[in-house]
Amino acid sequence: MKALEIHDLKFYYMGREEPAINIEHLSIEDGETVLITGRSGGGKSTLVNCITGIIPHVIHGEFEGQVEVYGHDTMKTQLSKLSTEVGIVLQNPENQVLNYTVEEEVAFGPENLCLEQDDIFSRVKESIETTGTSQLVDRETYTLSGGELQRVAIAAVLSMRPKLLILDEPTSNIDPEGTARVFDIIKRLKEEKTLIVVEHKVERVLPFVDRIIVIDQGKILLDIKSSQLPHYVEKMVEMGIEVPIHYIYAKKNGIDSEDMDTIREKLREKNMIPEPPRRAGDSRSIMHASVKVSTSEGKELVKGEIDLEEKHILAIMGRNGAGKSTFLKGVMGFLDMDLRCEMEIELEGRDISREHMIKRGKEIAFVPQNFDLTLISKTVEREVEYSLKKRKIREHGERVEKLLDMFTLSDLRYRDPLSLSLGQRRRVSMASAMASGVKIIMLDEPTSGQDYYHKQILGKELTRIKEAGYSIIIVTHDSRFVYRFADRVVVFNNGRKVLDGTPESVFRESRKYSIIPPSDFVLRNDEHELVNS
Amino acid sequence: MNWLTVNIISWLLFFFGAAFPVLILLKAIGLTGLMKVTRYESYHSFYYKMNPAVKIMLGIIVMVVASVTIWWIGAIMTAIILASYLTLKDGKRKFITGLFLTMMTIIGTTWAFAPYTPYVILEEAFHTGSLTTLWTWPSYFTVMGYQPALTSQGIVYGFQISMRFAAVSLMSLVLVMTSTPSQVLRSLNKVGIPTSLTFSLVVAMRTIPRIFEYIDTSVKIQFMKGLGSNSPAFLRPFYMLSGAFSGIVPVIVFLVRGAKDTAISADTRAFRAYSKRTYMYPMAIGKIDKMAVSFMVLMILLTGIVVMLGFGRGIAYNG
Known part of the structure; x- marks a missing residue:
């Protein structure tokens, strides 16, 4: 039937x-x-x-x-x-x-x-x-x-x-x-x-x-x-669809198999194992944040610390409820009034732990998962100028132009931000958050609900921003995105930081914390070498 | 007192009525505090076991009693309902929030009546020909509808009127905090209110706490982007209020985008397939409801007696 x-x-x-x-x-x-x-x-x-x-x-x-x-x-x-x-x-x-x-x-x-x-x-x-x-x-x-x-x-x-x-x-x-x-x-x-x-x-x-x-x-x-599917891999990629990476390499190298281990072995024989993505090298630490959050009854919710290096993309991963968002909220001073928070946040050697979010916002930008909530102005241009005007930064025209240009928003400057497409709205939100000259950008779940094509665009945007001198923190569940674009990964579990390192080192152990390594990583590494739970 | 001092104090008093309740709302309660008193949390005390229809009836009775009796009966009811907040889940916190909300109602209402009420009404209400002047406003304040002076009787009169609102607002929050929208839906359907109407109420009950949550996020982001950055810290609550207003449009747009999914979710699960619904747990009238109804009958009887004894609504408020 x-x-x-x-x-x-x-x-x-x-x-x-x-x-x-x-x-x-x-x-x-x-x-x-x-x-x-x-x-x-x-x-x-x-x-x-x-x-x-x-x-x-x-x-x-x-x-x-x-x-x-x-x-x-x-x-x-x-x-x-x-x-x-x-x-x-x-x-x-x-x-x-x-x-x-x-x-x-x-x-x-x-x-x-x-x-x-x-x-x-x-x-x-x-x-x-x-x-x-x-x-x-x-x-x-x-x-x-x-x-x-x-x-x-x-x-x-x-x-x-x-x-x-x-x-x-x-x-x-x-x-x-x-x-x-x-x-x-x-x-x-x-x-x-x-x-x-x-x-x-x-x-x-x-x-x-x-x-x-x-x-x-x-x-x-x-x-x-x-x-x-293996016969249509190229077509699928052309159509902007995410397909398992080993299928692509098998097709490229004429390997007639769908099995990851076989493909890896054949690629090794041919010396065609792809190089891992390029990561930013060590640079000076721009921010050290140590945050402890507990309830009014004293129950500890989060206790962790991170180090963010200049011109790096740091990904924070972990299960729902692992404490990632609470940690970020602590860093920004966003926590609920009934939570207790002890923190030490050092930004370029300066202690900002006691500063109100208004002052922290001068150095740190935050783009929430529901970024539509941040778009309060009538035009894209006004949205980008918002913080410059509020902070009374004079002669800001050049900076606004630069940001509009950086996020390809110049042609949309007179449009209502809320009427734009999803990707455009996110770009407006990012440009507006960065306008007052921040050094650090934090994004909560920027990959959530996005297709492969849009995730690729986002990754490239973040890389470009990083190369322009900014340091970025992203909270995400997308291990493939992290593998391709992050320089370092921190994993939280039950409110504690449990892993910290390059994507290569973290994905070796991440299964313990329900983070499945992406096929990009597995293709380059034998599964049995990884530490399983 | 010189002209400048009089003007400064007068304007400070003027803003006190508008600003202090806002300050309480934003500083002491906060948007997340409001979220907590507009959201259901399961628990086992008597309010949670009560049929929502009975709670709605109780709210109506409280409103009627507060509006037909003398002010101190409203004050007693306010105190009793506020004390009953301690029986709710996380009762201490809810009691404190309720206390702040009551303070807000009292100050806001008192200040809305005290400077405006004509002397003739105050004289009649207090059976007096001479009012006690506490502060004389600059003459141009009459343009805003102010009486020439602020009197102690005006303040007492405003306070007494606030007692008509305080008990009712606390009681309505009890319904929201102790009944799930679905329970309200079942009860209202049982008394014949159409499902499509009650469903709107259900969606509203679920949406209100989210509105506070989203506005809170929007305001915080605006602060990070420099809202109020060149002003002294004591003005922040007012910037918070201005940020909340600015955040309303994106929050509504965001919710409307999600509302399409909510409609699809309901319609693809046979909502409005029939004019009535059946229920997994039909709303029953239990022992607590019977006790509550008996209490309400007693309240009505007592109200009748009180009114007959001359403690009814209207002038004079202080008996």
Whole structure:
């Protein structure tokens, strides 16, 4: 039986002349697991919304063609009826989860279906067991980590017992441990349901998908069996999609294998093992920060220290709740009033521990994960000048021009920052944060929710900023990004710093702390040489 | 007293009413403090076991009693409700926050009435023909609606009026802190309020603490970018307020972007599939609710007696 059948689908958002999605034919068999990938803005979410019936029932526009889910025409079937055939788990669980307790969240769907109390109980129990969230049942949803929250979101959708489950970038906002657990659930569900996984992390989902579909500019550019991937590596890379690095090298060097160890061995024989990325050499320390944070009851949350060198990119990694963000907040003086903080922060030999965040902001810039919250001015230009004006720095025109130029924002100077694309908004936020002449830039989860293409652009931007004389700290879960662009890595675990060194040295031991080394690193190093937990 | 001193003191007094509550809000409570008193946390004391519908009824009764009786009954209710904050989870902290909120209400309301209330009303309220002048404003203050002088009766009158608001605002926070939106939804649906309406309330209850959290982030980033950098430290709370206003637009845009996902999440889980919903835990009326209802009946009876004894609303407030 067909799980999904699409014919001549076109959808135009209001006021748009070009269709956001344009698919002649697509069908997915019952029980298949399909990966849909492609650049951000390519039409993946529009397609998914057409399959769930969100388009045309909730999002309106010009809809042409036919979408059938298990024989139900999405145009003619009520959304509530469709919701028992197809379920969707969204990228950001914070927006998806509506209720305060886990149990209430999972019961929300069955309650809407007006099921009997016993039936609701059994569905909640079943979904909680499948997702391994039984220990979270009595917790408030806002106290959960990103990974836990995403598993709850999956449980909440599973309680509708959909035959087709769509997971729209389910791991883009969560740590490696949470990601692994979500993938475990997907592996388990593969036996029971038809799955569509929308994901940038091709490398991680590849072991359990049957088929790969690439979408760009609203069209299907590639529709292959997952076993055929090695033959399409170059095309995928051209399309801006992240593929396992060993596939690329195998293809380049004519090695007919998908196995990492075999490829590495052959590359060694040919003396073609690639050089590791170039790291900045030792330079003078620009900042030493030692932070201890505890609750008012005396429970220690974080105790760690970092050294940041000039013109370096330092990555801070670790599980959700490991203390990375609390550490950064301590450095900036952002902590909640009810937390106790002892710190020693030395910036170029000067103790700034007692300085208010207004003064620290002169030296340190911070770009939060939700950088949209920082964009308060009406135009890009005003946003960049903001701190210069507030700090009464005269003749700032030249500096503003330099920053606009550095972040390729000159052409957008009169635009409202909030109306720009995601990448542009992040660049405005960074330019504005750096304007008053800071030396250090801290970015919290800048790679979160970004596709491969945008991550590459971000990495290059950071490298350019570093080379211009700035020192950078990034908090991220993306080990591949760290391997390619960071000069040093610090790993936090249970509030303590546990590893500190170059990416090469840290990834040798990082599995102990649920940080999976990227394929770029593994290709250059035998897996058995690494220290496993 | 010379002209300049009178003007300086008058303007300081003028700003006191507006600035001091803001100072309490931002310095003593903070945006994160507000987040904590607008967010549900599970616990086991009596408020948490009470049916939300009963809590809403209790709030309405408190409002009615405070508005139809003499001020000190409102003051007693304020004290009792505030003391009951100690039974909440993290009660001591919530009690202190509640205390600051009450101070804010009292100062803000008193200052909103004391300088403006016409003498004729004060004379009638206090059964007196001579008011006690505490401070004489410069003559041009009358342009702002001020009476020529600030009187002790004006301050007492403003304080008494604040007692009409304090108890109600504390009681409404009890509902938010001790009921999940889903419980409120169940209770309100049971009394026939349509799901789509109650759902808006649910989303609002979940969103309010996040608004405080995001505004807090926005303000901190503005400080880092130099907001208030050339001004003395004592003015920071006011810069914080200005930063909070500047942060409203990006926070709303950010929330609206997420709201699309919230709508998709609800609609793809059969929300509004039927006019009613069933519940995993239907809201029942328990022993505590019955006791609360009995207490409310007693409150209404006592209010009736109190009003009949001449301690009802209206002039004169001080009996």
